[in-house]
Amino acid sequence: MSDRTASSLPLKDPLAPQGPSAFERWWLKSGFVNLLRISGLTVFLAAWEISSRLGYLDPLFASSPSLIIEKLFDMIRDGSIWPHVAASANIAGIGFALSVIVGVPMGLLMGRSLTIRATLEPFVTALNAAPQVAFLPLLIIWLGIGISSKVALVFLGSFIIMVVNTEAGVSQVDRKLIETARSFMANERQIMMKIVLPSALPYIIAGMRLAVGRTLVMVVVAEIYAATKGLGYLIFQAGGLYDTAQVFVGVVVLAAAGVILNAFLRWLEKKLAPWQHVQGS
Amino acid sequence: MIEVSNVSHGYPGRDGTTFFRALSDVNLTIESGTFVSFLGPSGCGKTTLLRIINGLVIPTGGEIRIDGKKVTGPAPDRAMVFQEFNLLPWRTTRANVEFPLECQGVPSAERTKTANRALTQVGLDRFGDFFPHQLSGGMKQRVGLARALAVGPSYLFMDEPFGALDPQIREVMQVELMKLWDNDRKTVVFVTHSVDEAVFLSDRIIMFGTSPGRIIADLKIDLPRPRWQDDEAIKTSPQFVQYRNDIWKMLKQQLHQMPAA
Numbered sequence: 326m327s328d329r330t331a332s333s334l335p336l337k338d339p340l341a342p343q344g345p346s347a348f349e350r351w352w353l354k355s356g357f358v359n360l361l362r363i364s365g366l367t368v369f370l371a372a373w374e375i376s377s378r379l380g381y382l383d384p385l386f387a388s389s390p391s392l393i394i395e396k397l398f399d400m401i402r403d404g405s406i407w408p409h410v411a412a413s414a415n416i417a418g419i420g421f422a423l424s425v426i427v428g429v430p431m432g433l434l435m436g437r438s439l440t441i442r443a444t445l446e447p448f449v450t451a452l453n454a455a456p457q458v459a460f461l462p463l464l465i466i467w468l469g470i471g472i473s474s475k476v477a478l479v480f481l482g483s484f485i486i487m488v489v490n491t492e493a494g495v496s497q498v499d500r501k502l503i504e505t506a507r508s509f510m511a512n513e514r515q516i517m518m519k520i521v522l523p524s525a526l527p528y529i530i531a532g533m534r535l536a537v538g539r540t541l542v543m544v545v546v547a548e549i550y551a552a553t554k555g556l557g558y559l560i561f562q563a564g565g566l567y568d569t570a571q572v573f574v575g576v577v578v579l580a581a582a583g584v585i586l587n588a589f590l591r592w593l594e595k596k597l598a599p600w601q602h603v604q605g606s
Numbered sequence: 607m608i609e610v611s612n613v614s615h616g617y618p619g620r621d622g623t624t625f626f627r628a629l630s631d632v633n634l635t636i637e638s639g640t641f642v643s644f645l646g647p648s649g650c651g652k653t654t655l656l657r658i659i660n661g662l663v664i665p666t667g668g669e670i671r672i673d674g675k676k677v678t679g680p681a682p683d684r685a686m687v688f689q690e691f692n693l694l695p696w697r698t699t700r701a702n703v704e705f706p707l708e709c710q711g712v713p714s715a716e717r718t719k720t721a722n723r724a725l726t727q728v729g730l731d732r733f734g735d736f737f738p739h740q741l742s743g744g745m746k747q748r749v750g751l752a753r754a755l756a757v758g759p760s761y762l763f764m765d766e767p768f769g770a771l772d773p774q775i776r777e778v779m780q781v782e783l784m785k786l787w788d789n790d791r792k793t794v795v796f797v798t799h800s801v802d803e804a805v806f807l808s809d810r811i812i813m814f815g816t817s818p819g820r821i822i823a824d825l826k827i828d829l830p831r832p833r834w835q836d837d838e839a840i841k842t843s844p845q846f847v848q849y850r851n852d853i854w855k856m857l858k859q860q861l862h863q864m865p866a867a
Contacts, residue, residue: 499692501688501690501692502692502694504662504692505686505688505692506705506709507662507680508660508662508680508685508686509680509685509686509705509706509709509710509753509757510680510681510682510706510709510710511709512709515708515709519694519705519708519709520694523694523696526696598696
């Protein structure tokens with residue numbers, strides 16, 4: 326009874342605060358939220374499927390999850406989906422890359438130089454406020470019905486987001502850090518590359534997340550007109566033929582691309598800017 | 607040697623009709639190798655004068671000469687330590703210390719060596735790979751100090767460097783600053799509004815008054831050095847207490863003259 330070695334002590338200190346267990350912490354932090362997400366989606370898909378099968382919904386108009394999945398697998402099996410995916414990915418990729426390559430430097434310069442900002446601001450404001458889709462007829466007249474006009478539309482829609490977000494990021498840069506750099510003899514180029522760009526990086530990545538969404542919209546719109554392939558073409562072609570399952574296949578592929586790219590950019594943001602996280606939409 | 611001749615500085619007020627005079631006709635000579643404090647209430651222009659001396663602000667009147675050369679901007683032989691530390695949050699401690707060397711085009715290998723040496727000087731040699739948000743306030747300001755020391759400056763300007771720290775940490779930092787300073791006795795200009803801090807550190811205290819900012823007293827502090835070996839003995843010595851009381855008396859007179867006080 327008098328054995329009071331460490332091994333004989335009770336496993337739990339009775340005076341220790343009774344915090345939540347590991348399971349409780351996991352459950353409160355992510356388990357509960359994830360359960361709601363999954364169950365919400367499951368109930369929705371199940372209700373859709375059942376109403377379609379019981380005849381409450383006309384499959385011709387509303388399709389059904391099983392019909393969409395069947396169609397998707399068919400198109401993957403016979404390979405007919407890939408040319409469309411490739412064509413859209415090509416336009417989206419080039420257009421998005423150009424948006425970042427042009428938009429970020431432009432936003433940085435506008436944020437740092439009053440002269441450049443004052444000169445370009447009317448154009449940026451006007452283009453940002455206008456529905457850029459309205460430029461498509463002009464772009465087709467100028468650039469033809471090939472890939473160029475489609476890339477141009479994607480660029481027009483997305484680069485403006487990059488400019489606006491980058492400029493907002495630059496305006497958030499801590500003035501004290503710029504003064505510190507100046508006191509250590511940094512020149513304007515060093516201030517831009519070593520202070521302004523890293524400070525604005527979270528905003529730039531948040532801008533890229535928004536631009537991904539805009540890019541996908543613009544790809545679909547551009548492919549409605551004068552296209553012979555692409556997911557936009559696939560969707561509108563199918564819509565004309567009342568092939569609702571195929572319309573949904575296009576939508577699902579686009580949504581999946583959007584979700585994956587967004588997740589990637591969130592990961593990149595945490596990787597590159599762990600000291601702050603901009604709440605973006 | 608730093609020569610401040612007839613320096614005045616001001617800027618238009620917020621409403622655009624008034625002109626705020628931050629500094630009025632300041633004349634001052636600071637000998638090399640001395641530790642000088644600027645002491646005064648908030649808004650007396652002491653920080654503005656420090657920034658003017660460093661070249662970050664060009665005064666609206668008068669001029670500064672350092673070693674005979676007119677100051678027109680920051681220079682590599684001067685370094686500043688800031689109240690808010692102003693570390694770059696995306697850089698490690700070591701990369702923060704390397705920053706000024708990068709700006710001055712020092713090759714990479716030499717940069718790392720110099721940065722490590724500076725970090726050792728401030729006792730942070732094991733924290734080179736930490737990010738600022740992982741450090742305490744005192745450690746952050748050690749990084750700020752290491753960054754300033756890394757450029758090997760002849761002039762060290764410190765703008766209320768310990769103002770954002772806990773009182774205990776603040777005293778520790780004062781003692782360590784004295785220890786570092788004794789190695790090479792650079793010219794230091796130290797802005798503070800702590801009387802005790804100014805007396806403990808300085809060879810000379812320049813006291814500032816407000817509206818407009820101007821020098822109201824120039825005191826020599828004749829306490830024995832080194833002061834870091836037994837700081838408690840210094841702080842409780844009759845001389846120290848006398849200095850502190852005299853300065854407080856002058857500061858209180860200043861406060862009575864201020865319209866809002």
